[in-house]
Amino acid sequence: MWQTRGLPVDAIVPANEKPTRATAICPRRLRKAARLIADRMGPGQYAVRGDSGKVYYVDLSQEIPCMCPDSEFNAGLTCKHRLRAMMGEGDVRILQALGDMMLRDQQHLRDYTRATRHLRRAAQRS
Numbered sequence: 001m002w003q004t005r006g007l008p009v010d011a012i013v014p015a016n017e018k019p020t021r022a023t024a025i026c027p028r029r030l031r032k033a034a035r036l037i038a039d040r041m042g043p044g045q046y047a048v049r050g051d052s053g054k055v056y057y058v059d060l061s062q063e064i065p066c067m068c069p070d071s072e073f074n075a076g077l078t079c080k081h082r083l084r085a086m087m088g089e090g091d092v093r094i095l096q097a098l099g100d101m102m103l104r105d106q107q108h109l110r111d112y113t114r115a116t117r118h119l120r121r122a123a124q125r126s
C-alpha cells in the first residue's frame with residue numbers, strides 16, 4: 001500500500017469520499033497538466049509554463065493558488081497549473097488520479113486493438 005508521511009493513503013482519501021467542486025480532479029485538465037513544465041521555486045511554489053508559453057506562478061499555500069483565466073472564470077475548480085504543482089509536490093490524490101488515467105488509457109488501447117483485429121479478420125473472410 002502507498003504511504004505518505006507515515007499515513008496509509010486510505011486515511012487521506014476515503015474510498016467513499018464524494019468529490020466536490022473544490023476537490024474534484026478534471027481528467028481533461030489532469031491530462032494537460034502532466035505535459036506542463038514546472039520549476040519549483042519553494043515549498044508548494046511553482047513557475048508553471050502553460051501551452052501558450054506564458055508562465056503562471058502557483059502557490060499552493062494561498063487561498064487562490066493560481067491567477068490564470070481558467071481559475072478566474074471557473075472559480076473553485078482546480079486548474080491545470082495547480083494540478084501540475086500538486087503533482088510536483090507528490091500529492092497522493094493526483095498521483096492516484098494519474099494512475100487511474102493510465103489504466104483507463106491501457107484498457108481503451110486493448111479494446112481498440114481487439115476491435116481492429118476483429119474487423120481485419122472479418123475483412124479477410126469476405
Ligand SMILES: [Zn+2]
Pocket residue numbers: 056066067068069070071079080081082
Ligand atoms: Zn492556473
